[in-house]
Amino acid sequence: MASQAAIIPSLAKGSKQLRACLLCSLIQHPLDFRKHGCPNCEELMQMKNSGDRVTACTTTYYDGVIAVIDPEKSWVAKWQRTSKYVRGIYAIRVRGRIPEDVEHELENRGIRYRPRDQMDQD
Numbered sequence: 610m611a612s613q614a615a616i617i618p619s620l621a622k623g624s625k626q627l628r629a630c631l632l633c634s635l636i637q638h639p640l641d642f643r644k645h646g647c648p649n650c651e652e653l654m655q656m657k658n659s660g661d662r663v664t665a666c667t668t669t670y671y672d673g674v675i676a677v678i679d680p681e682k683s684w685v686a687k688w689q690r691t692s693k694y695v696r697g698i699y700a701i702r703v704r705g706r707i708p709e710d711v712e713h714e715l716e717n718r719g720i721r722y723r724p725r726d727q728m729d730q731d
């Protein structure tokens with residue numbers, strides 16, 4: 610995976626107004642989450658046009674930032690039909706849990722939620 614990720618120092622520190630999706634770790638400006646939802650998991654998170662959902666489904670508490678250039682394999686693939694992350698900026702670690710309704714929806718799909726607050730060992 611190392612060849613597919615590049616550390617972006619300018620984003621690694623500061624930029625705390627940006628928020629990371631609790632489910633896939635994608636980092637965006639909160640207004641983008643609100644306008645467009647999360648491009649990876651909007652189907653589950655339903656953040657579009659809801660500031661409350663953005664607050665519940667994303668967090669400013671994340672560590673490390675990587676650019677995912679060619680995201681083929683990830684656990685997101687387990688629920689996405691496309692089996693791909695969108696290209697973008699992702700947090701390495703995210704603190705917090707997804708809302709219960711999203712967790713239930715994942716369970717309904719036979720997917721066990723894996724909190725993102727630990728180093729990703731994939």
Ligand SMILES: [Zn+2]
Nearest residue numbers: 630633647650
């Ligand atoms: Zn997401």
